[in-house]
Amino acid sequence: DQQVKQNSPSLSVQEGRISILNCDYTNSMFDYFLWYKKYPAEGPTFLISISSIKDKNEDGRFTVFLNKSAKHLSLHIVPSQPGDSAVYFCAAIHFLNTGFQKLVFGTGTRLLVSP
């Protein structure tokens, strides 16, 4: 049961253009959504997050949009740079009453930004 889905395994974009990475989820109880970025031979690193009570969060070139009615979030990178080429993981977190925060990852989207 894949609660967080990234249906596009890869995306190619030209430098300077917008990159849009998409993520769909099934669990309406998720409290936070996060994007992680992973370069080869490195661990994932946190990029940006959004609370379920918001619909947009912006940090420099990165903006995450949340559409709760559609259970969909997206990461926009503008303008895209070759250094953005990496695998991007969408993740969702649910705060349980026990104090445990269940974090569920998507399968990842490989972004390639060409010069």
Place this chain on the structure above:
Amino acid sequence: DADVTQTPRNRITKTGKRIMLECSQTKGHDRMYWYRQDPGLGLRLIYYSFDVKDINKGEISDGYSVSRQAQAKFSLSLESAIPNQTALYFCATRSQAGNTGELFFGEGSRLTVL
């Protein structure tokens, strides 16, 4: 130096062998996690620990065990490795004070079981 360090970074072993992956962190975080990454499956949680005396199974704990030797150290063991445990393994940490779910990952340990 990395805040979350995993050893070994790469390991090739044979079916039936015991293997241990080690993780140490200098972030002072109380919560530590072990994930595995497989192509097309994302990251899946194997075990997690909230402190030295607290160990919990994740979604794919069968065939694995863990030990939290100290707040800074969390090791993952495969008692009898099998080929479908070939994967990239990540250790991660998080502060109890954090409320956004941000994890800090190590660089990964690539394990191949022949």
